[in-house]
Every structure is written in structure tokens, then in C-alpha cells.
Amino acid sequence: MFRSVPAVVAVTVSLVLSACSPGLAANPRYATDSGAGPQGATQTSEKPAGPPGIEAPKNDLSWRDCTSRVFSAAAVDPLPGVTLDCASYDADLDPISGATGSVSIGVVRARSAQTPADAGPLVMTTGSDLPSSVQLPAWLSRAGGDVLAKHPIVAVDRRGIGMSGALDCRDVFDRQEMFEQAQFQSGDDPVANLGAVTMTATTSCTDTIAPGDSAYDNSHAAEDLERLRTTWDVPALALLGVGNGAQVALAYAGSHPNKVARLVLDSPLPLGIAAEAATEQRVRGEQASLDAWATQCLATNCPLGPDPKGAVDALLSAARAGNGPGGASVAAVADAISTALAFPQGNRVDAGNELAQAIADANSGDTNRLNNLINTAETLRQTDGQFVNSCSDALNRPTPDRVRELVVEWGKRYPQFGTVGALDMVKCLNWPSGTAPKEPQGLTTPTLLLGVQNDPIVGGEGVAAVAATAINAGSTNKRVMWQGIGHGASIYSRCALPPVLAYLDSGQLPATDTYCPA
Incomplete structure (x- = not known):
């Protein structure tokens, strides 16, 4: 098994997004996206009182x-004048259900x-998509350093991931089989x-985190x-949540609406989205990103000549037939x-190339x-902490027979990523x-929503649904839409x-809403 330092590989694409905004339906809960266009104009209401200020900690970590x-772990060169400090704090294992212990x-x-020494922090989280402590240096290496002129940024790793007491609960064999989707088993x-395989892995991980098997x-x-x-x-708190981190930030606004100083939701998904819908949105995002x-x-x-997607298909077909690079699975x-x-x-051109x-x-046979x-x-x-957290969030999961149907259906509809996406849902069926x-209800703090047209992690459809959630909660919102490739417009x-x-x-x-080219 090859190993390397975590790296982040770049691609962006130059497309221009038109600055028009279709109106939301009368009932905003049913707001939807359509194609590549902007995701609906915001309904306006009387201007609420200003949100709380962003205050510096009275008792710091x-x-x-x-x-x-941290820069080295993220494969990012340190930035002149930027200092990273690490800390940890203990949180109750399960303050919701009352299980004792801490994480x-x-x-x-x-x-x-x-x-400024007395500036309040921006709290950033990427949730279970990847460790926040890895994404923070990548953001700083781009435009994120501009935030530091007025605010420190504090990136919070989700429990069991990254620096948050990373979990180790799966057998090495099970972990590898799940990564390969058991492709090389007989039958x-x-x-x-x-x-x-996932049944064994689920049992092992729930035993490891007991009594907190519902606390992730x-x-x-x-x-x-x-x-x-x-x-x-x-x-x-001033919150920036990206991807699954946006769901975490939105959940915080739901449980503590009067404790939100700022709410920036980048590449969000609705809190109650079903596993099948979330997965299909991701697969559509993967296909759009590839296109x-x-x-x-x-x-x-x-270097791929006149048919880049044909080269990708050739590689995936070889892997599907058991001839993947270095024996890799599809x-x-x-x-x-x-x-x-x-x-x-x-830059997007060099990274794309x-x-x-x-x-x-x-x-051509060189797999390095x-x-x-x-x-x-x-x-x-694909860490154990991400397995535990993502499955804990997976709601209304399909049955095994439904997954079998989707393996066929999505394999035809989304030829590069559909089958893999359908099988990916199996990992959480036993959780x-x-x-x-x-x-949220009674949320008076305005919500700033950001979205990416070609997002391979969550797709490009979540902003409209979450805008409806904000409107129903009493929060005004505006949108920033980027028509590039990547996960996180602000990043x-x-x-x-x-x-x-x-x-x-x-x-x-x-x-007004903001529309950004790639």
C-alpha cells in the first residue's frame, strides 16, 4: 500500500455566471435550484436588530x-508572518442523551x-469532509490570509478526526476492503x-466509542x-462552516440561535437531507466537475489530447476489470x-494539467x-473518524435492495461516478x-450563503434549500455563487x-447577491 503526506490537488475552471435571480416560490421551503443559474433571489423583510459583536475570548485556551x-501535514509551504497555534479542550461525550465521559x-x-491582539476569532469547521486543521493552511495559502488582518481564525476538528483524538476502530483489512468497496472478493x-465487511466494521467502531455510539x-x-x-x-460565535461543517454550523444555529454573531454557510446541505438524495447530489457534482x-x-x-474524458473512462474501465494502476480498485x-x-x-491550469x-x-503504465x-x-x-461521523449523519438510508437498483441506475446515468457513489451508501447501512x-427558529443573525457550481463533495444544489431554512428561521440571507471547480467558494x-x-x-x-467566475 503506497503512503504519502496529505496533499491537496488543484483544479479551477473559468466560466462566467450571469447576475440574475429567479424568485423563490411562495412557500420557500420548496425552493429548488435549476441548472447552472443563480439559485433564487432572497425574500426580504424588515431589517432586524444587528447581530452580536465578535468578542475576544475572556478565558483562552x-x-x-x-x-x-500543521503546514507540513497539509503539504503547504509556511506563509511569512503567519503563526499557527494548536490547543485542545474537553467536551462532554453526550450532553444531549446524558452519556458520561468526554472527548x-x-x-x-x-x-x-x-x-489585532483584542480581535474576536472566526471559528471555521469543515466537519467530516476533511480535517479543518488540514483545510485551514490551504485556505491561508490562497485568500484566507486576508481574514487575519482583522480576526484570528480558529479551525475546529470534528470529534474523532484530525487533532480531535483521532479514532482507530476498524481492522486494517476491513478498512482497506471498505476503501476498495470489496471489489476483489468473489461472488x-x-x-x-x-x-x-461494514457490519464487522460497524460493530468494532460502536464498541470502541461506547457509550457514545450515538454521539458523533x-x-x-x-x-x-x-x-x-x-x-x-x-x-x-462567528461561524464559517464549509460542506458538512456548514451543517454543523446550521445545527448550532438551531440549538443556540441567540449565540450566533455571524453565520457563513459555504457549500451547505440541508440538516435533514436523506442519504440517497445527498449521495446523488454529490455524484452529480462529481460528474459536473469532471465535465x-x-x-x-x-x-x-x-497532456490528455482531444478526449480527456475518454482517457478517464479508459482508466476506470481498466480498474473495473481488475487492471487498475498498481492493482487499485475502481x-x-x-x-x-x-x-x-x-x-x-x-493555479487552475497547472493543477488541472x-x-x-x-x-x-x-x-501508459507509469502509476506513480x-x-x-x-x-x-x-x-x-477515509479515516475511521470520518466513517463514524458521516454514518452518524446519514439519515433515512436506503435498503440493500434499493442500493442494488441504484448501482444499475446510477451506473448508466452517471457513467464515471454513479456505481461507486451507490455502493458508497452501503458503508452506513448497519450504523x-x-x-x-x-x-433554526428565531434566528435574527443574517446568513451569508456561498455555493460552488461544480462541487465534487456536496454538489451544487444545497444553497437554495438552506436559504429556505434561513428564511423560515427569520434570518435574511444573501448568496455568493462561484462557477468554478472545488469544495468551498470562500476557500x-x-x-x-x-x-x-x-x-x-x-x-x-x-x-446584492454576488456571482463569481472561476
Whole structure:
């Protein structure tokens, strides 16, 4: 098994988004997206009182310098003048259900020479998508460092992930079989093969985290943020949630609506979305990202020649037949490609060509570059903590027979990623069922929503549904839409960051929605 330092691979694409806004339906709960256009105009109401201020902690954590270690772990060069400090705090294992015990929550704080000593922090979380402590350096290497001129950033790793007491609960064999989706087992029923493995893995992990086997969902992650607020002794938190982290931030707004100073939800999904719907949105996002990357590849004369998607199909077909690079499964290859598209690093042309070169090399028999991408994807997205948290969040899961139907249906509808996406749902079928967090009510703090047109992690359809949730909660909102490729508009688009900075400063939303080219 090849191993490498976690890296983040870059791709972006230049498309221009038109600045028009279709109206929402009379009942905003049923607001939907349509195609690549902007996701609906915001309904307006009387301007609420201003949100709470962003205050500096009265009782801070015990920070220790970790600049070199955290930048190195994220495969990002340290930034001149930027200091990273690490700390941890204990949170109750299950304050919701009353199970005793505690968990350790790891956090990383970023500051620069310009950061005011008395400035309140922006709390960032990427949830279970990848460790926040890995995404923070990537953000700082782009436009995220601009935040530090007025606020420190504190990235919170979700429990069991990254620096938050990372879980180790699966057998090595089971972990590898789940990563490969049990492709190399005998028999013609991949759902049954993978289901048997995940049953063993589920038992092992629930035994390991007992009595907290129901304490790793979005609701409990939100309570970990509340513990941070009370530890700091501040009246409210300024929150930036990306992807699953946006669900965590929204869950916090649902349980503590009067403790939210700022609410920035980037690439969000609704709190109560069903597992099948969430997975299909992700698969659609993977397909859209691949299409956008292929268009860019052609425009920049990338190493794959006139048919980039054909080269991807050839690679996936070889893996499906058991002839993948280095013996890799089709799931490993597909995850490597979608991870490279989701978490870009560097300029879009060079990074897009780097992915193209890895695919071209692999099709020619040189597997080194692609194996590095495979190992990066496994390290970033396939840890035991991510298995536990993502399954705890998976609601209304399909039956095994329904997954079998989707393996066929999605395999035809989404030829590059559909089958892998359908089988990915099997990993959570045996996990104890959870419930959706409470949706916000009485939320007077405005909500800033950001979305990405081509997002391989959550797809591009969540902003409209979450806008409806905000409206129903009494929160005004505006949108920042980026038509590039990646996971997190605020992370990867310089155009998307100025509205965030202005909102952090004033607590007031932009006057209009913002639409950003790639």
C-alpha cells in the first residue's frame, strides 16, 4: 500500500455566471435550484436588530506553536508572518442523551503580524469532509490570509478526526476492503460483499466509542462548538462552516440561535437531507466537475489530447476489470480523481494539467503520480473518524435492495461516478439510525450563503434549500455563487471572499447577491 503526506490537488475552471435571480416560490421551503443559474433571489423583510459583536475570548485556551507541523501535514509551504497555534479542550461525550465521559477536541488558531491582539476569532469547521486543521493552511495559502488582518481564525476538528483524538476502530483489512468497496472478493453481489465487511466494521467502531455510539452526529458536533464558546466566555460565535461543517454550523444555529454573531454557510446541505438524495447530489457534482475539468483540459492543451474524458473512462474501465494502476480498485481511482478536483492547490491550469498528467501516465503504465493521488484521497477522506461521523449523519438510508437498483441506475446515468457513489451508501447501512438536528427558529443573525457550481463533495444544489431554512428561521440571507471547480467558494475563489470579509466586519449582508467566475 503506497503512503504519502496529505496533499491537496488543484483544479479551477473559468466560466462566467450571469447576475440574475429567479424568485423563490411562495412557500420557500420548496425552493429548488435549476441548472447552472443563480439559485433564487432572497425574500426580504424588515431589517432586524444587528447581530452580536465578535468578542475576544475572556478565558483562552492553552495554545502552543505548531506552525511548521500543521503546514507540513497539509503539504503547504509556511506563509511569512503567519503563526499557527494548536490547543485542545474537553467536551462532554453526550450532553444531549446524558452519556458520561468526554472527548478531546483539537483546534488550530491562525494569526498574522496584522491580527489585532483584542480581535474576536472566526471559528471555521469543515466537519467530516476533511480535517479543518488540514483545510485551514490551504485556505491561508490562497485568500484566507486576508481574514487575519482583522480576526484570528480558529479551525475546529470534528470529534474523532484530525487533532480531535483521532479514532482507530476498524481492522486494517476491513478498512482497506471498505476503501476498495470489496471489489476483489468473489461472488457477483457487491452489495452483499461490502455489507458483510461494514457490519464487522460497524460493530468494532460502536464498541470502541461506547457509550457514545450515538454521539458523533451533527448535533453533538454543534455542542462541541458551544463548549468552546462557554470555555472562551464570549456571548456568541462567528461561524464559517464549509460542506458538512456548514451543517454543523446550521445545527448550532438551531440549538443556540441567540449565540450566533455571524453565520457563513459555504457549500451547505440541508440538516435533514436523506442519504440517497445527498449521495446523488454529490455524484452529480462529481460528474459536473469532471465535465468542467475536461473542457478546461481541452482549452489548455493538457497532456490528455482531444478526449480527456475518454482517457478517464479508459482508466476506470481498466480498474473495473481488475487492471487498475498498481492493482487499485475502481473506487480508489474514482475517489482520487474527485478528491483532486475538490481540493485544489496552486493555479487552475497547472493543477488541472497535473491531474491530466497523472491519468496519462497511468494509462501508459507509469502509476506513480496516480498512486500518490489515491493515497492522498484515502488519507484525507477515509479515516475511521470520518466513517463514524458521516454514518452518524446519514439519515433515512436506503435498503440493500434499493442500493442494488441504484448501482444499475446510477451506473448508466452517471457513467464515471454513479456505481461507486451507490455502493458508497452501503458503508452506513448497519450504523445505528440517527435523527436530524433541530432547524433554526428565531434566528435574527443574517446568513451569508456561498455555493460552488461544480462541487465534487456536496454538489451544487444545497444553497437554495438552506436559504429556505434561513428564511423560515427569520434570518435574511444573501448568496455568493462561484462557477468554478472545488469544495468551498470562500476557500478557492478570491472573488468570493470580499463579501465574507465585509459581513464579518459589519454584521450586515451585501446589498446584492454576488456571482463569481472561476
